[in-house]
Amino acid sequence: MSFIDLKYLTSSEAKEAAMNQSAVGLIPIGAFEQHGPHLPLGTDSIMVEVLASEVAARCSEPIIVTPTLMAGLSSHHLDFPGTVSLEPATLGSELASYINALSNMGLTRVCLLSFHGGNFNFIGEYADNCNINRPNIQVEAYNDFHRFLHVMFEAGVEAGLILAPTDSHAGALETSLILHVLGKKRVRPFEMVNGYTAGDPGWMEIMQAKGVSAISPSGVFGNPFGASPEAGEAILNALVEEVVIWMKETFSLKTTS
Template sequence: MNKSNPDLFKLENMTWPEVENAIKKAECALIPIGSQEQHGPYIAESCDSRRAEKFAALLGDKLDPLALITPTVSYGISPHHMNFPGTITLSPQTLVSLLGDIVGSLHDHGLDRFVLINGHGGNDDTLGVAVDTIRTELPVRLLAFKYTSLAAEAIEAEVDSDFYGHACEREVSELMYMAPEIIRENRIEPGEEKKLLSFKQHPVNLGVDFDEYTENGALGDARQASREKGEKIVETALAEAEEIVRDFLQLELPDRN
């Protein structure tokens, strides 16, 4: 990476000759994926997209020159947040098609390995479908993960709230480390949780809207967040992600002939 311009490996900041030259060395594209949805009264609705984008930039720096970063996919699967103003949701079919078009375009330009970096839990199931759909249509390798899933032990050690997972102590801590500008720190308050939230303690899929879990759109107590907690969580996930992606780059491409 050009240290005087740390965003140079982002496609949106490059000219076509710069991309043409970078692809000669790059072995994969990182595709950050988030959402446009409510995150309580104290986090901007770009939360998931911003976290995925910032994490992708950190990972791209570790992998340079082996990775290019695409523009962030800033919309995701968010129907359960639609009762909060500002949320925009995609259908699963739309997200799968969009990712297929992104991968197909970059495959035409010479890339054949793609890493989907997810910042929104609501996208998980759809990204699994996307990976299987795209890999059957194109001779490419795909890897998808929600980056916080790579830091489960660090999260368990650092997070003090009984509940977390949305506009929570964990997310605010990550943002304090990666994107503090989207936090309204003077508005941070505990989640106004409802009885139905007890179902989240079990490995079940309960189809509900998020305002049935919490009045203000938040879980847990984000007042306990800190930059130090966020750094430990993000850096743990980053180390795991770098190792996984480097192993991924060693896989042979599928034979579709």
């Protein structure tokens, strides 16, 4: 069994699982932030947990997946109620504690995986610093958000979605994913939700400086209209394949078909 869910193990079972020298620890890092008027606050955390489990199941070596870190770096969403944003130092301390726990179990390789775009740069820099300051453990982060979004976008188009070039937050891509993973009961009506689609020069910089609400009053980038669970399944499969290939190359892993 390649997917090992750490939260369900006993202490002695965790030690035994880590004795396999090919095992890799995986820390899913989410976010707790607004996703428009139609998607749950926990969307990114829900999706990274699903992604981590699917990736682990595709590997031949044991992948020991920790509990998901439920909040991340979401300061640009704080104008919207319910959003939780950690300070970078706080997220770094959380990661250090989880990495210490995995290291104390006996693991020497750790993967950091996020679904929230605001975490990607941070976890990449954090992993680089770990590899300088902790040479006894290999810490790697999937931190290419542009590639991650491109994979989602291409899979969505292939699945029949009509996407605005700005579709990156609570638009048809993420709405399709949540429809697939959680079903319609967890998604509020979205057919009339209007997000930001213009893609004017500098819009990302304005959003980062002034917050999401300065660009999109609804909190949505793209439009969710046309989202479907079938498209969500295709997008998830594409992301799983992308991360599996990256893990295989990064940690020299084998993968199952």
